[in-house]
Amino acid sequence: MNCHKGIRLGKSLMKFTLLINEGPYQHQASDTAYQFAKAALEKGHEIYRVFFYNDGVNNATRLAVPPQDDRNITENWAALAKEHELDMVVCIAAAQRRGMLDADEAGRQGKDADNIHPAFRISGLGQLVEGGIQSDRLLTFGD
Amino acid sequence: MSDGIKKFMFVNTKAPYGTVYALESLEVVLISAAFDQSVSLVFCDDGVFQIANNQKTDDSGMKNFSPAYKALGDYDINKLYVEKESLEERGLTLDNLMALTYEDEDDDWAEKPSIILVTRAELADLMDEQDVVISS
Amino acid sequence: MAMLHTVNKSPFERNSLNSCLTKSKEGSTILLIEDAVVGALKGTIVADKLTAAVANKNVCVLGSDLNTRGFTEADIIDGIKIVDYAGFVDLVAEHSNVQSWL
Numbered sequence: 049m050n051c052h053k054g055i056r057l058g059k060s061l062m063k064f065t066l067l068i069n070e071g072p073y074q075h076q077a078s079d080t081a082y083q084f085a086k087a088a089l090e091k092g093h094e095i096y097r098v099f100f101y102n103d104g105v106n107n108a109t110r111l112a113v114p115p116q117d118d119r120n121i122t123e124n125w126a127a128l129a130k131e132h133e134l135d136m137v138v139c140i141a142a143a144q145r146r147g148m149l150d151a152d153e154a155g156r157q158g159k160d161a162d163n164i165h166p167a168f169r170i171s172g173l174g175q176l177v178e179g180g181i182q183s184d185r186l187l188t189f190g191d
Numbered sequence: 192m193s194d195g196i197k198k199f200m201f202v203n204t205k206a207p208y209g210t211v212y213a214l215e216s217l218e219v220v221l222i223s224a225a226f227d228q229s230v231s232l233v234f235c236d237d238g239v240f241q242i243a244n245n246q247k248t249d250d251s252g253m254k255n256f257s258p259a260y261k262a263l264g265d266y267d268i269n270k271l272y273v274e275k276e277s278l279e280e281r282g283l284t285l286d287n288l289m290a291l292t293y294e295d296e297d298d299d300w301a302e303k304p305s306i307i308l309v310t311r312a313e314l315a316d317l318m319d320e321q322d323v324v325i326s327s
Numbered sequence: 328m329a330m331l332h333t334v335n336k337s338p339f340e341r342n343s344l345n346s347c348l349t350k351s352k353e354g355s356t357i358l359l360i361e362d363a364v365v366g367a368l369k370g371t372i373v374a375d376k377l378t379a380a381v382a383n384k385n386v387c388v389l390g391s392d393l394n395t396r397g398f399t400e401a402d403i404i405d406g407i408k409i410v411d412y413a414g415f416v417d418l419v420a421e422h423s424n425v426q427s428w429l
Contacts, residue, residue, distance in 0.1 A: 062420050069212075069327065069429075076335070076361045076392075083391075087412035093420070102215055102327075142215060173222040180323040181197055181226065185419050188325060188427040191335075202426065204346065212429075236346055315350050319330050324426040 063096040064088055065179030069190035071106035072121035073114070078107050081189040082124055089132050097179040098125070098136045100168070102190070105143040108136070110165035126167035136168045137175045198229045200318065202326035203238030207257070208248075212327040213241045214256050219325065221259070224266035231270035232263075235277045235314065242271075242288050242306075257289065264293030269305040276311045328423035329354045335361035335429070338373045343428040345373075348380055356385040356418055358410070364393045367403040374404055381406035389415060 066085060070077035085095050100107055107122060114120050129136050138148065143164075144157075150170050154162040164170060180186040201220050207213040223230050234242055241260070248255040263271070271291055278284060285308065294300040309317065318324060332351050338344040344366050347357060357380065359366055366373055367388040380386050381404065390409040393399065400409055410418065419425055 060420070064419070067325065080335075080360060083412045084415060088416045088419075091413060091416055093416065101219075102211060141218060173219050174225065176219060177199070177223045177226050177228070180199060180325070181228065185425060186323045186325065187419060187425050188327075188429070190327060190427060190429040204343075204429065235350070236342065311349055315352050318350065318426060319352055319355075319423075321424055324424055326427055327429055 061092050061094065062184040063094045063182065065097045065099065065176075065183040065186045066095065067099050067101060067176060067179075067186060067188045067190075068104040068107060069102040069188065071103040072112065074103070075191050077189040077191060078104065078121055078125075079119070081187075082121070082128065084187070084189075085128060085134075089128075095132065095134050096183045097175065098129075098134055099176045099179055100136070100138045101142050101173075101176065103146070104190075105138045105146055105148045108138045108143075108148060108164050108168040111163050122165055126165055129167045137171050138164065138168050139173055139176070140170045141173065143170060196228055197322040198231070198320060199223055199323045199325070200231050200233060200321040202233040202235065202318070202324060203241055204236040204326060206237040206240040207246075208251070208253050213238070214254070216325075216327045217256060217259055220263070220268065221266060224268055230268050231272060231317075232268065233272045233274070233314065233317075235274035237277075237281075239273060239277050239281060239283060239288070242273075242291065243283075244287055244289050260289060260291055263291065264305055267293070269293035269303075270307060271305045272307050272309045272314060272317060274311060274314050275308050278308075328421070329356065331355070331418050331422035331425045332357045333425065333427045334359055334363040334366070335427070337362040338366040339371075345376070347426075347428040348376055351384060353383040354385075356387060356422060358387045358389065358415065358418060359407075360389040360392055360415075362396075364388050364396060364398070367393070367407045368398065369402060369404055377404050377407065387414070387418065 149162045150164040151162045205212045246257040291305040334344045336343045387408045
């Protein structure tokens, strides 16, 4: 379970799954989801899973180098995940289409590089459906 | 906690091919069939173009994924709601859509239409009843 | 419990706010986020629709996205409420389900 600071008495705590369908910077979707996740965690809610789909898989790149005066979206997610032990899942089918690979997958596919940040894990679409089943609310952030 | 059956509704509002949303939404729908939940689909706004008849992609080089909609019935996904007003606004009728069907196991496997024409107001009611709405 | 609808695109560019307004029930809540916050401004071509929606729906706008784009409470239609991210979280928790009009 996540930390429960900031619980409001009389408010019921919930489990949320967040679905992020757009990549970083091009759309605000990932930023909005991040701010929502932070606010939900501050209130004591649980983020059951953050699922990255469509171009949203690009949020998981460990190779992005944004300008120093801008936010680093991937690192922001990674830090939040570390603090709250978030389960951040990248859809394998969407990731493979877009050249997003972790080391295991790169080995399996015979590719010479991998680019998934270690704060994220690659798994199947079933994880999204399971998130919808296990959570009180599923919320989509997209274009 | 919530291990009962949930109502999942996938709302398709975008045209196919111009963006990948229709194809990748269909992939989620097919996976969801394995979880024994109550699954329905909505085609409204430009989403109605996803199930248009006679899609031919030979010359565009796009992958024609429209045949996959015909497989939904085999996965027990047979509630495909099409918004009447969206069809009319686009000059379409049911004849412009693929004949999507399923075999009803409770009725001696009779072949029945999966497409259910609904009004905008009926659609609002249906959305309201869902546990999980995933739209794209 | 009623439903929460979120809209994130400007009504001057996309049809999603209109779709949401025509497919949401009385008593539901509509939250404008990201570029959709400009739909809450006074004097626009969609202002009449929003004013009508306020009469029987709970219409909210994400304040930080409004401020980010250079607008404040003084610029928006009477009856539209401003919420912060904590308020966004409360809206999700208080409604039975959420539909994002993308």
